[in-house]
Amino acid sequence: MSFAEVLPLVFVMVAGPQILSAIFLATSENWRRNSTAFVGGAALSISLVVGLAYALGVGAAGQGASNTTLSAIVLVALLFAMVHTYRTREESEPPRWMGKLSAATPRFSFRLGFLLMGFFPTDILTSVAVGSYLAARDAPLTDAVPFVLLTLFVLALPSLVLVAFGERAETFLPKARDWMNENAWVVNELVIVFFILMSLNNLLG
Template sequence: MRFLEVLPLVFVMVAGPQILSAIFLATSENWRQNSAAFVAGAALSISLVVMLAYTFGTGARSQGASNTTLTAVVLAVLLFAMVNTYRTREEAEPPRWMGKLERAMPRFSFRLGFLLMGFFPTNILTSIAVGSYLAAREAPWTDAVPFILATLLVLALPSLILVGFGERAESLLPRARDWMNANSWVVNEAVIVFFIVMAVNNLLG
C-alpha cells in the first residue's frame, strides 16, 4: 500500500526539537493539557501543509506535469533536506526557549505544536514531500492520514509513557531526550536516504 512508503518519514518529522518539546511538555506542571494542546496544534498544521502540497501536485498533474516531473521535485526537496540535516548536525544543544516549557500553558503549547510541526524547515519539507509524492503516484489524499496519525502518536508517546509508567517514566524521559538530542541527525539522514532511494526507483521504473 502506498501509505507505507511515507511512514518512514514520521521519524524525520519528530527527530530533534519536536520530540524534545513533547518530552519537556510531558514533564511540565500542566502536562495533560499541554501535551494535548501540542498534539492538536501539530495535527492542524501538518494536515494543512500536506493537503496544500497534495493539491498543488494534483493541479500540476492536471495541467500536464508528468509523474516523473513531480517525483523529481520531491527528490530535489529530499536532497535539500539531507544536506541541511548534515550541515546542522553539530547544533546539538536544544533552543533556549525549551527551558520555558516546564512552565508552559496550553495556549503556548498549541501554538508551539502548530508552528514547530508545520513550519520547522525539516518538517515543512517533509510534509511537502509526502503530499507531492502521493499526488505524483495518483494516490488518494487519505493515504497521508496514517502518516499524520503516526506522527501524532509519536508526539503523544512521552505523555502516554508517563501515564503508563508513572514515576519510572520521570527518569526514562530525560534519558530518551538526551539520546534523541545526540542522535537525531543520524536518524534523519538514514530515513531521508531511504526515501530518496524510493524516489529514484520511481523515476527509473
C-alpha cells in the same frame, strides 16, 4: 499511499526539534494538557498544508504528473535534512526556545505544534509533497490520513509512554531527552541514509 511511502515521510516530519519538543513537553509540569495541545496544533497545521497543496494541485492533476514525483521530492527533503543535521551536529545546546518548555502552557504548546509542524522547512516541503502527489494521481485527500495519523502518533509517543509506564517513564524520558540532545545527530544521519536509499530505490525502480 503505501506504508513504504509513508514511513520516510513521517521520519522527515518528526526528526530533530519536533520529537525533542514532544519529549520536553512530556516531562513538563502540565504535561498532559501541553502534550495534547502540541499534538492538536500539529494536527491542524499538517492538515491545512496538505489540504491546501492538494487543492492547488487538483488543477494540475490532468497534466500527466509522474508517479515518481513524491519519491523525488522526499529525496530532496531527506538530503536537506541530512545536510542540516550534519551542519548543526556540534550544537550541544538545544534551541533557546526549548528552555521554555519545562514551564510551558497549553497555549504555547499548541502554537509551537502549529508553527513547528506546519512551517519548519522540511515539514512544509513534505506536507506539500503529500498533497501535490495525491492531487497528481487523482487520489482522494483521505489517502493522506495514514501519513497525518502516523506523524501525530510519533509526536504523542512520549506522553503515551508516560501514561503506560508511569514512574519508570518519568525516570526514562529525561534520560532519553538528554541523550538525544547529545547524540541525536548520529542516529538521525544513519536513519536518513537508510531512507535515502529507500527513496532512491522507489525513484529508480
